[in-house]
Amino acid sequence: xxxxxxxxxxxxxxxxxxxxxxxxxxxxxxxxxxxxxxxxxxxxxxxxxxxxxxxxxxxxxxxxxxxxxxxxxxxxxxxxxxxxxxxxxxxxxxxxxxxxxxxxxxxxxxxxxxxxxxxxxxxxxxxxxxxxxxxxxxxxxxxxxxxxxxxxxxxxxxxxxxxxxxxxxxxxxxxxxxxxxxxxxxxxxxxxxxxxxxxxxxxxxxxxxxxxxxxxxxxxxxxxxxxxx
Numbered sequence: 001x002x003x004x005x006x007x008x009x010x011x012x013x014x015x016x017x018x019x020x021x022x023x024x025x026x027x028x029x030x031x032x033x034x035x036x037x038x039x040x041x042x043x044x045x046x047x048x049x050x051x052x053x054x055x056x057x058x059x060x061x062x063x064x065x066x067x068x069x070x071x072x073x074x075x076x077x078x079x080x081x082x083x084x085x086x087x088x089x090x091x092x093x094x095x096x097x098x099x100x101x102x103x104x105x106x107x108x109x110x111x112x113x114x115x116x117x118x119x120x121x122x123x124x125x126x127x128x129x130x131x132x133x134x135x136x137x138x139x140x141x142x143x144x145x146x147x148x149x150x151x152x153x154x155x156x157x158x159x160x161x162x163x164x165x166x167x168x169x170x171x172x173x174x175x176x177x178x179x180x181x182x183x184x185x186x187x188x189x190x191x192x193x194x195x196x197x198x199x200x201x202x203x204x205x206x207x208x209x210x211x212x213x214x215x216x217x218x219x220x221x222x223x224x225x226x227x228x229x
Contacts (some may be wrong), residue, residue, distance in 0.1 A: 036143035040157045044173075045137055046180045051132045053202040056083040062200055063091070067193035077200075097215050102229070113220060118226040132182060135159055135173060144172060151179040154184070165218040167191065177224040 036226040051057070059082075065126035077183035089096040097104040098118060105114040135141070135157075160173040168188050174184040181202050187195040217225070 013035065018060065037141060039143045040141040043155065043157060043175060043180075044141065046135060047175055047182060048133050050180045056081065056204065056208055057132075058082075058201075058203040058205055058206050059199055060184050060201040062198045063196070065193060065195045065228075067191070072193065081206075081212065083208065083213065088213060093154050097213060099215060102215075106220070106223075111197060111220075111223045113217075113223050114226045114228065115215075135171075136168075138162055147174075147175070149174075149183070 017080070026141075054196065058079070060079045062075070062076070062077050064073075066073050074093050080087055080089040080091075081170070082098070085098070086100050087096075089224050093107075093109060095106040095108075101118060101229045103114075103116045103118055107113070139159040139161055141160070142158045144158045154174045154178070155177045157173045157175065159173060161168050161170075169188045169190050171188070172186040173182065174181050174186070175181070179202075182195065182199060184198040189195070
């Protein structure tokens, strides 16, 4: 698979698996921190509840990664349509489809399609839906700054991974204070790189064809099929 696929798989919206530990003890020792942490948790709970209330979600987003030490400065755009755990993702010239049972990765540049099984019990299994709820476990969180961005009040929550082996140093999750939808995500890694994802449009309950999440092989007559099942 080409590097652009690996880059997508390493985006912060699709890496998240963790537990929250020792929070109660911290609350008892530091009342102010406890209050801020509870505010952050309540806001994240609101985000999760909103996501679960939608029949489907259509997102257009911008993605950028920077690392001054390695002279990396890359930008791209993409879009994803989600309904339950099904999705169609278009990102960096690649289309990924999950129909609820199998994953289909379509690479027009190589005229290749990879088909693989989906294991929801695998902690490394990545789905776009997780990018909206990845923060529910594995992080310590705290209330951060409030910013006015183009007339929108964006409240930031700081997430710090509880696993010391995690390559991420911290994540700032920007949440629209009015809609309770995610606006952006800024991830700082221990290697000095910075990844930013900005939600340019967030639409819900859109009219979607019943076959929208169905892979149709006849549309790709000259493609090589790499079936990993």
